[in-house]
Amino acid sequence: MQAGHSLVERAFFLLYNLLLLLTIPFAGSYYLRRLLKEDYRRGFSERLGYLRLEVRRPVWFHAVSVGEVNAVAPLIEEMRRRHPSQDLLLSTVTPTGRKVAEGLLAPGQVFYLPFDLPWIVRRVVRSLRPRVVCLVETELWPNLIRTLEEEGIPVVLVNGRLSQRSFKRYMRLRPFFKAVLKGVTLLSVQTERDAGRFISLGVEKEKVFVSGNLKYHQDIHRFREEEMGDLLSELGLKGTEKVIVAGSTHRGEESIIVEAFKRLKSRHPSVRLILVPRHPDRAGEVEGLLEDTGLTSSRRGRDRGFCGRDVLIVDTIGELKIFYALSHIAFVGGSLIRHGGQNLIEPAYFRKPVLFGPHVENFYAIASELLEAGGGVMVKDWEELYTKMDELLSNPSLCKRIGESAYRVVERGKGALERNLHLLEGVIDGTPS
Numbered sequence: 445m446q447a448g449h450s451l452v453e454r455a456f457f458l459l460y461n462l463l464l465l466l467t468i469p470f471a472g473s474y475y476l477r478r479l480l481k482e483d484y485r486r487g488f489s490e491r492l493g494y495l496r497l498e499v500r501r502p503v504w505f506h507a508v509s510v511g512e513v514n515a516v517a518p519l520i521e522e523m524r525r526r527h528p529s530q531d532l533l534l535s536t537v538t539p540t541g542r543k544v545a546e547g548l549l550a551p552g553q554v555f556y557l558p559f560d561l562p563w564i565v566r567r568v569v570r571s572l573r574p575r576v577v578c579l580v581e582t583e584l585w586p587n588l589i590r591t592l593e594e595e596g597i598p599v600v601l602v603n604g605r606l607s608q609r610s611f612k613r614y615m616r617l618r619p620f621f622k623a624v625l626k627g628v629t630l631l632s633v634q635t636e637r638d639a640g641r642f643i644s645l646g647v648e649k650e651k652v653f654v655s656g657n658l659k660y661h662q663d664i665h666r667f668r669e670e671e672m673g674d675l676l677s678e679l680g681l682k683g684t685e686k687v688i689v690a691g692s693t694h695r696g697e698e699s700i701i702v703e704a705f706k707r708l709k710s711r712h713p714s715v716r717l718i719l720v721p722r723h724p725d726r727a728g729e730v731e732g733l734l735e736d737t738g739l740t741s742s743r744r745g746r747d748r749g750f751c752g753r754d755v756l757i758v759d760t761i762g763e764l765k766i767f768y769a770l771s772h773i774a775f776v777g778g779s780l781i782r783h784g785g786q787n788l789i790e791p792a793y794f795r796k797p798v799l800f801g802p803h804v805e806n807f808y809a810i811a812s813e814l815l816e817a818g819g820g821v822m823v824k825d826w827e828e829l830y831t832k833m834d835e836l837l838s839n840p841s842l843c844k845r846i847g848e849s850a851y852r853v854v855e856r857g858k859g860a861l862e863r864n865l866h867l868l869e870g871v872i873d874g875t876p877s
Contacts, residue, residue, distance in 0.1 A: 453623035460586055460620065461562060487542070490556040493564035497552060501573060501877060502531035503868075505602075506557055507580040509541035510761075511787055515603050516580045517548050518661040518861050519868070526865075530872075533572070540724070543761055560585045569595055575875045578602050578868065579628075582610060586624045593627035598871050602864050603658040604633035606641040607784055607805040614645055622646030632867050634860075635809045653867055656860030657810065659789045667769045675770060679756065680749035686715045686837055689767045692722040692786035693777035697801075698730050700780055702737055702755075704830035709739075709754065712837050716750060718767050720758040722777060722786065727759035768794050772843060773836050775799040775829070778806075785811065789857075792819060792850035797836055797843055799823055810853070819850030 505520060507513045513536060520532060534549050535557040536542045545554045558564045565587045576598045577588075582605060592599050606614070614621045625631075625647050632655045633639050639652045667675075676683050688708075690701045698719060705717045721730055727743060734741045740753035744760050758767065768774050774791030778784060779801030788810050791798050798820045804811040814820025823829045836843045 456620040499531040598629040655863035660857030689771035795847035797846040
């Protein structure tokens with residue numbers, strides 16, 4: 445360990461690694477079950493630290509899953525444009541995140557993050573010898589950061605955030621997280637609130653920069669009129685129906701949404717619901733929820749469209765944006781349960797009224813801006829969800845006005861890309877090529 449870490453801090457790392465060793469039998473049984481799925485079998489050796497990547501002094505980005513990959517994508521694209529000779533890598537934790545990452549970089553530049561065990565991480569870091577490692581949002585892996593610090597490799601946190609829930613948990617172990625964060629060279633965070641929380645954890649104020657949210661810069665395709673027409677035809681819609689999209693939903697939310705939709709349909713017979721679970725492999729479970737509701741459903745992967753039914757369950761990856769573009773009203777999941785919310789920016793970009801629950805801790809700043817601007821609507825249960833959707837469907841001019849207000853929030857949020865890129869390039873310029 446580098447000089448500057450006390451014996452107490454070293455003891456914390458030792459305790460962390462002992463706890464990791466104790467969890468190996470339980471983690472082993474978990475991954476044995478996961479290995480029954482092809483997505484987890486493919487690349488499992490990478491999680492053990494066996495990589496076959498031919499790169500020279502890469503800039504390594506790490507994003508846990510789909511949302512974080514999408515968030516960092518503009519930064520990676522701009523790095524590639526400005527520094528075409530610089531090798532780039534992108535690691536993820538989830539298979540869905542990897543699929544999105546492989547659409548951004550070549551397969552040989554994408555891999556699963558190795559397990560955070562000292563001997564695995566050390567082998568990977570010494571093999572890759574990255575110039576800089578960029579961790580996205582809250583991906584703070586203690587042994588990875590510690591090893592990079594020992595090897596003299598800068599670590600940058602980009603688009604950093606720290607929810608109230610995580611902050612409280614980290615503060616209980618403040619001496620340990622202070623030691624971990626000591627190894628981070630620079631923190632580029634989304635809001636002043638995030639900056640204050642990291643500083644409270646013991647990060648030196650001079651290391652923390654408020655740069656805004658990269659998610660405002662997502663390269664969201666503006667779908668052409670003919671594309672939308674083709675999708676309507678594929679879904680079996682005439683264009684006269686009112687479409688509600690519930691995106692990135694989690695277990696416990698679909699039943700609430702379905703209850704509101706069922707009542708809504710009695711007042712608006714032409715309304716249709718597109719349900720997009722955050723995890724596509726839950727589509728069968730969601731389909732089962734609809735069996736005794738009196739509503740009919742179809743599956744995107746199996747049936748392609750509605751086939752004359754009430755609800756389309758999306759079990760594919762990468763289509764949520766075009767469904768948001770098609771919608772009249774968007775509900776963003778992960779917010780009616782204590783998950784912290786999902787990306788509120790995508791439907792706002794398409795000028796849609798953005799509905800969400802009260803649990804948006806991970807997107808607190810964006811949610812607050814949407815509410816203040818009149819572009820977002822917070823609901824706490826199925827009755828409020830029903831009432832707001834009924835109001836919007838009954839008043840198209842109100843629906844449009846709220847959608848336009850949501851879009852103005854997105855436009856005001858631009859600027860984070862350039863600030864994050866400037867900070868990252870400053871760190872890169874200080875490392876050997």
